[in-house]
Amino acid sequence: MSRPMCPTPRVLAIAAALALLAGCTTFSKDGGFATVSNAASQRLGKDTAFINTDQDRDAVAKRTDELLTKPLEMDDAVQIALLNNRGLQAAYSELGIAEADLVQAGRLPNPGFTFSRAHGGNDLSISRTLTLGLMNVLTMPLATRIESRRFERTRLLAADAMLKVAADARRAYINAVAAQQSAAYAVQVTDAAQASAELALRMQQAGHFSKLEYAREQALYADTMALGARAQQAAVAAREKLTRVMGLWGPQASQYALPKRLPELPRQRAELPDIERFAMTNRLDIQAAKLQTQSVASSLGLSKATRFINALDLGYQNNFTTSDGREQGYEISVEIPVFDWGGAKVARAEAIYLQAANRLGETAIDARSEVREAYSAYTSNYELARHYRDEVVPIRKTISDEVLLRYNGMLASVFELLADSREQIGAVNGAIDALKDYWLAETDLQQALGGRLPPAALAATPPLPATQTASSNESSQPKGQ
Numbered sequence: 001m002s003r004p005m006c007p008t009p010r011v012l013a014i015a016a017a018l019a020l021l022a023g024c025t026t027f028s029k030d031g032g033f034a035t036v037s038n039a040a041s042q043r044l045g046k047d048t049a050f051i052n053t054d055q056d057r058d059a060v061a062k063r064t065d066e067l068l069t070k071p072l073e074m075d076d077a078v079q080i081a082l083l084n085n086r087g088l089q090a091a092y093s094e095l096g097i098a099e100a101d102l103v104q105a106g107r108l109p110n111p112g113f114t115f116s117r118a119h120g121g122n123d124l125s126i127s128r129t130l131t132l133g134l135m136n137v138l139t140m141p142l143a144t145r146i147e148s149r150r151f152e153r154t155r156l157l158a159a160d161a162m163l164k165v166a167a168d169a170r171r172a173y174i175n176a177v178a179a180q181q182s183a184a185y186a187v188q189v190t191d192a193a194q195a196s197a198e199l200a201l202r203m204q205q206a207g208h209f210s211k212l213e214y215a216r217e218q219a220l221y222a223d224t225m226a227l228g229a230r231a232q233q234a235a236v237a238a239r240e241k242l243t244r245v246m247g248l249w250g251p252q253a254s255q256y257a258l259p260k261r262l263p264e265l266p267r268q269r270a271e272l273p274d275i276e277r278f279a280m281t282n283r284l285d286i287q288a289a290k291l292q293t294q295s296v297a298s299s300l301g302l303s304k305a306t307r308f309i310n311a312l313d314l315g316y317q318n319n320f321t322t323s324d325g326r327e328q329g330y331e332i333s334v335e336i337p338v339f340d341w342g343g344a345k346v347a348r349a350e351a352i353y354l355q356a357a358n359r360l361g362e363t364a365i366d367a368r369s370e371v372r373e374a375y376s377a378y379t380s381n382y383e384l385a386r387h388y389r390d391e392v393v394p395i396r397k398t399i400s401d402e403v404l405l406r407y408n409g410m411l412a413s414v415f416e417l418l419a420d421s422r423e424q425i426g427a428v429n430g431a432i433d434a435l436k437d438y439w440l441a442e443t444d445l446q447q448a449l450g451g452r453l454p455p456a457a458l459a460a461t462p463p464l465p466a467t468q469t470a471s472s473n474e475s476s477q478p479k480g481q
Helices: 009-022 034-044 054-067 074-084 086-105 134-205 211-246 251-255 275-282 284-305 343-408 414-448 455-459 466-474
Strands: 112-120 123-133 312-321 325-334
Touching: 034 074, 034 134, 054 074, 074 086, 074 134, 074 211, 086 134, 123 134, 123 325, 134 211, 134 284, 134 414, 275 343, 284 343, 343 414
Parallel strands: none
Antiparallel strands: 112 123, 123 312, 312 325
16 A cells, blocks of 8 residues: 655755745735826826726715816816726726736746556556646746836836826817807807898898898808807817716716816916927836837847747656555656747747837837927917917907997998908907917927926916906907997
8 A cells, every 4th residue: 555645855845935936926005006196196286096996986976076066177177087087997907917917927837736547467556746837937037027017017008098188188178168169259259240130131221231232241140150050069079079088977977167268378488498308208108118128128038048948847756556666756848949949939039129129219209209399389379379369369459449439439330340340250269279279289298298397397477367368358259239
């Protein structure tokens, strides 16, 4: 009768060492979300959440309801998007996938156990073999480093996705408010055109207007009605896009209110002398591309290390036969590189590394170009918006005031008053579009710089006081007849 198989002290020591090695990599408490949370706090001054439980969902819903109780500001829209956007939540799930790969890379493969029992005549043979993939054990530290870099890259990409959603929310908010402002002005223009058309009808009936002059006023009224309908639809579409970015649905999608107009233009724009260098050190996509290149380089090293021997198994044997008694020993199983010398595997790894290096260079070159383009658009749109604020709008207001004053003093005809109303439409719409383009350009610049402007630029002069902006906004009202 055979004795029970008792492992030797050496086997026990090896097993303990392997168990200790296998327990080195575990799941983190935050699942890598701290990188995203810190980026939201430091770069945007906002909070973000990874919704995993009903408690998380309830907390986000409560915070969202609080932000929707007042007219929505731009920062509020960004905050709501960071909490509710489902696409962003899906991007956060990549963190769990990458961390699971990291933990898996740090765990030993399960050993294999083989048992066989055979007898013939009076002979009984029992064979027991315990095997372990030794190559996986030897390469586990390098594989763990590779997955660690990939996990860090995934954290950076998740943070970058968060910054992109914040920028999308800003753009959607700017477009929604501007579209609403244009639609409201279109209603005023339509009302003024209707009044002009009615006046033209009475004057034509009284014999003071020709048929041609009357038709022109009717055509203007018809055109303004068409433009008003388009403006209303554009406002609805822009609001719905903002709703989607913020991840709102149900009552929340319809209960929020937007301000009547966009924030005013700052007194002066930010001066950014060294934006390319700031972007290269601040952009998360560049940092992620660097980590990708390092990870691929490590994978290339692993491919070269396992070029000739890709499979190496170590086994412990304990055999018993009635004729020879007990036998103990070990076996090594190795793959012999006869037909495949690993050249294709190494060539593939080298091609992947070259691809990653070129993509890193492309990302850096594109980043520099994007920053220059965004800063050029930022400066030119600021100057254009300031031109409308300081030149076009005040001049149009002066003209409108003078025409109305002359009309009230019976020094100007109704024809001059009607002509002034028509000319005012382009100036007002141009001012709205110029201000919208400035805020969009600032958003593009922030995104090109990695989600924020340099610290020196944050001290830019604030917008005009409300008492000054109110006077300039008065000129945006068309003259009723």
